[in-house]
Amino acid sequence: MDATESLPTLETARKLGLLPDEFDKIVDILGRQPNFTELSIFSVMWSEHCSYKNSIVWLKTLPRDSDRMLAKAGEENAGLVDIGDGLACSFKIESHNHPSALEPYQGAATGVGGINRDIFTMGARPIAQLNSLRFGDLSLAKTKRLLRGVVKGIGDYGNAFGIPTVGGELYFDECYNTNPLVNAFSAGIVETGKVAKATSYGVGNPVFIVGSATGKDGIHGATFASEDITAASTDKLPAVQVGDPFMEKLLLEATLEIIATGHVIGIQDMGAAGIICSTSEMSAKGEHGMIIDLDKVPTRQPNMAPFEILLSESQERMLVVIEKGKEDVIQGIFDKWDLNCAQIGEVVAKGENDLGRLHFYRYGELVADVPAYDLVLGGGAPQYQREYKEPAxxxxxxxxxxxxxxxxxxxxxxxxxxxxxxxxxxxxxxxxxxxxxxxxxxxxxxxxxxxxxxxxxxxxxxxxxxxxxxxxxxxxxxxxxxxxxxxxxxxxxxxxxxxxxxxxxxxLAVTNNLNFGNPYVPxxxxxxxxxVQGMGEACRRFSTPVTGGNVSFYNQSSDDGPVFPTxxxxxxxxxxxxxxxxxxxxxxxxxxxxxxxxxxxxxxxxxxxxxxxxxxxxxxxxxxxxxxxxxxxxxxxxxxxxxxxxxxxxxxxxxxxxxxxxxxxxxxxxxxxxxxxxxxxxxxxxxxxxxxxxxxxxxxxxxxxxxxxxxxxxxxxxxxxxxxxxxxxxxxxxxxxxxxxxxxxxxxxxxx
Incomplete structure (x- = not known):
């Protein structure tokens, strides 16, 4: 790393959404002050959107087990439930609320794309989609504009991708005037013996990025989704991703084909937080590290900074770890589907004092050295139980x-x-x-x-x-x-x-999308x-365990206050x-x-x-x-x-x-x-x-x-x-x- 680079201050950390105590914890983890790229990494991985830091304590109280559960809640790209005869259903729901509030068409479209990628990275072919939508007062021109954009975004992406939308719900209330809710659900089917995992292990195994090239869209999107909507939010339109359903269709077919070869060690969608999220979560789960050369990542713009490449949320991308010696197999499949397929690194062993480190290089220089485990949910990411009190x-x-x-x-x-x-x-x-x-x-x-x-x-x-x-x-x-x-x-x-x-x-089972206001408001x-407690009680009594889902906080504005808890x-x-x-x-x-x-x-x-x-x-x-x-x-x-x-x-x-x-x-x-x-x-x-x-x-x-x-x-x-x-x-x-x-x-x- 460049020793002449000026190190970020506590004020920089605040601007990236980190608390003072969290900045101190980062310094303690690294044993030194982070550089800007490293601080950016921690800011997105410790954002509410990625770490669930204000919700995980309560999410752990939900029932998660049954005889049919094939994947533990939150440990894979989506939930997985045995439906008999050697088949399983992978299903999940996630929100794209903040992006849809600013750019409804792309916000909704990329929500559909992201949830379907979560399904087919499990090796499951998506067969159906649902959506749950909520908007403000329908007499307002703004509400009509948001509704038109969201519905068109869902329709255009889903129709082009080729998966039927089979139902959903739509509600209106003035509490959603500023913050519409756009929750997308997808379900797919996979044979139980052909499920792919979101993990990484095996020293020397190559790491590939596949699908679209990486651009500057969606940078700090996870951080943006972890703050209130304000009048200044329109300045953050670059945090909204841009989708391509036709590229997604090609990626679906290529992904299922490489999984079918049996050579895939692990695979994960690049959703929130992009490359850094996939590399850290897969490495932490497999207790290995990675060396990644950012020069080898296909990019859309020249001279992208390391943090831009790492944090970009460009759509239709996957991180894939395969068996060493099978590089030509994956390359051939993705060449056939005319998709980017670039080896950007390899798996390395964990160290004596950690479960695996991530080393990122740019122009031959080490630009970030971070421990995977300390970045992720269930690892070293902070967990809080906030103050709460009954509203009057x-x-x-x-x-x-x-x-x-x-x-x-x-x-x-x-x-x-x-x-x-x-x-x-x-x-x-x-x-x-x-x-x-x-x-x-x-x-x-x-x-x-x-x-x-x-x-x-x-x-x-x-x-x-x-x-x-x-x-x-x-x-x-x-x-x-x-x-x-x-x-x-x-x-x-x-x-x-x-x-x-x-x-x-x-x-059989539940996935949930928990849409609430600012968690710092008691x-x-x-x-x-x-x-959460009511949901847990009902799920236990109906024997419908929770397979995973999504928490969306900060659906709140100074003008309208928080949305109804949804x-x-x-x-x-x-x-x-x-x-x-x-x-x-x-x-x-x-x-x-x-x-x-x-x-x-x-x-x-x-x-x-x-x-x-x-x-x-x-x-x-x-x-x-x-x-x-x-x-x-x-x-x-x-x-x-x-x-x-x-x-x-x-x-x-x-x-x-x-x-x-x-x-x-x-x-x-x-x-x-x-x-x-x-x-x-x-x-x-x-x-x-x-x-x-x-x-x-x-x-x-x-x-x-x-x-x-x-x-x-x-x-x-x-x-x-x-x-x-x-x-x-x-x-x-x-x-x-x-x-x-x-x-x-x-x-x-x-x-x-």
Whole structure:
């Protein structure tokens, strides 16, 4: 290293996002002051985005084990779950919130690219994508611009890459005006004996960088994602990466081909923090070091500084370690796919006093000498438990009394129905999903048979034939979580399970994307702690361990404050028998409609209360785990016995919206009664949990009611499926034509 280089100061460290104590710790680790390149390395690797330093203490409390888990949470590029017959599903969800706030098209597109790379670096071919999106007030021009850009970015990248987008969720609230949330989920299939690992070992084994050339886009992107959005954030547009889906498609095929050779020691996507992240994490896991020559990295711009090469987050790149002597094999494969493939270094032994050091050279000079273990999550990276306290608003929300709200009158039902069916949080998202290719690859079983979760056939080149399908969903009502973080997070897990069960699947495992404000704000950190604990409790009780995921803090601005706490649950389920496939659409006029689960006088945190009545301060809706468990087990039994024509869970908008959605997707109507034991608004529009609308043919009544009575499972006969129109207590609330026009075209009308 150049002895004449002026060493950075504590003030430099502050500008790079490091705390004074962290700067002192770096000096202690190195036994000297770091140079600027080394300090930059520590700043990105110790950022929240890479090190999870403010969250890992609590993440460790989540359940992580089951008989089906094939990879420990956080130790590989993505989660891996055994689905039987020698096959495994790799799946993961991650955020690209900050980049999407500044440059929505590329921010969203590169989020899709990054999550798919995490899947295929495991050796799994991606077969399906989901996304969870949240934006601000849709009356604002800025919100419309962000929504258009994000949706187009997801569609353009995913469609060109050739993986179907099979579902997702979209919500709007003014708390997301500055900080939209863009969470991308991907799932892929791999044979259990052909899984690739993110590791590095074997002295002398060559290290390759493959894929795109390295440019100056995305430098310090991990640090940028670990700070609040401010008016000055637009100055950091270079921290937003630029994606190329066609390059990604080539990289997918080349990557799977080299993994299939059996010569790959380890492979990792270059996502956040780029080369330094991949080299340090792989080396730390394998307890070896590396010598890397930065002169050999293919670059887009001349004379890039060492820190720029190391920290660049240019997309569509991988780090690969292969067996020594097989260099020509990897080179030949990547030449065939017309992709960069450059050997940039080799694996070296660990030292006597460390688990492996990274030596980076530029122009023949040593520019950085850092210990891999001390850089990474689970190694020497700092871990904190921040101060937290309950926000004052929680007690205010708890004071809500539904008796202070007038019940709806019979004459008011039509107005409420129109409001809910046209509301952006409930109406059809067809304006969004029509921009996505949902059928590419022919594996999606949900496009023409809507259900509460997406069903995707397990198939792909070289995979054994099977009747299995994966059942996948993303769920979170952040309004519930904001009202009561612990209960709201439990509801998110429960609803994900309920969606999979209503589709005919068996819930297996969870990946999560935890979107919160600034962790240094005690009230925000309290929300985080409560939500993680609620999620952990629910996952344990549903036997759905957490395979990994992502934490996104700093979704906060001086103008809007923190976003609602939004712990998005991505859940994987399995459908072994295709005859268990259940859809939500009403099938036959004259079929009988039942509500499974108990109703309650609960309107808390419902869309009806929040947006129609304008009352935003209320607790989360009714939820008891025991009720939820019994309902889900009952629905499983009914589906497997072949009694049901349709099943649809009651969630946003309550019972009325669930009935309307099932009717509209089946080109049918309904005629139901209410329940004099409950408020009309609570019965129809309340969002109390653990309820499912089912339909059966009349000849199944004896079987169904006999089972329900024997199992002591709460149920209620509601009415019948009709040819058209939505009738309540013999009064038509809406015609089918009115309902469809409101539901199908409201979002499109707003956006146009």
């Amino acid at each position: 608003y929680i007690k205010e929300y708890a004071k809500f009394n539904p008796d202070d709200v007038d019940d709806v009158t019979a004459d008011e039902l039509t107005a409420v129905a129109k409001h809910l069916l046209s509301h952006p949080n409930i109406c059809s998202r067809r304006w969004v999903y029509e921009q996505y290719d949902s059928m590419v690859g022919t594996a999606n079983r949900s496009t023409n048979a809507p259900s509460d979760a997406a069903v995707v056939s397990v198939k792909g080149p070289g995979l054994p034939a099977t009747d299995k399908s994966i059942v996948i969903t993303v769920d979170c009502n952040s309004r519930y979580v904001n009202a009561e973080p612990r209960k709201g997070a439990m509801i998110a897990v429960a609803e994900a399970c309920r969606n999979i069960v209503c589709t005919g699947g068996e819930p 009230e925000v950190y309290w929300q985080f702690v409560e939500a 712990p998005t649950i991505g859940m994987l389920g399995l459908m072994e028998d295709p005859t268990h496939r259940m859809t939500m659409n009403f099938k036959n006029e004259g079929d009988l409609i039942y509500l499974i689960g108990a109703s309650s006088n609960d309107i808390a945190s419902s869309e009806y209360l929040y947006s129609y009545r304008g009352i935003k301060a209320s607790p989360a809706p009714y939820f008891l785990f025991e009720d939820e468990w019994r309902v889900q087990e009952g629905i499983k039994t009914m589906i497997r016995n072949g009694w049901l024509q349709s099943a649809h869970d009651v969630s946003d908008g309550g019972l009325f919206v669930a009935l309307a959605e099932s009717a509209m997707t089946g080109d049918k109507g309904f005629a139901i009664g209410t329940d004099e034991r409950h408020r009309t608004d609570a019965f129809l529009f309340g969002e109390g949990q653990s309820r499912v609308v089912i339909t059966i043919s009349p000849d199944q009544v004896e079987h169904l009611e006999g089972y329900l009575n024997d199992s002591i499972l709460p149920f209620q006969y509601l009415g019948k499926v009709t040819g058209q129109g939505f009738s309540i207590e013999d009064k038509q609330v809406l015609t089918s034509h009115e309902a469809k026009a409101l539901y199908n075209y409201s979002l499109e009308a707003i956006m146009s």
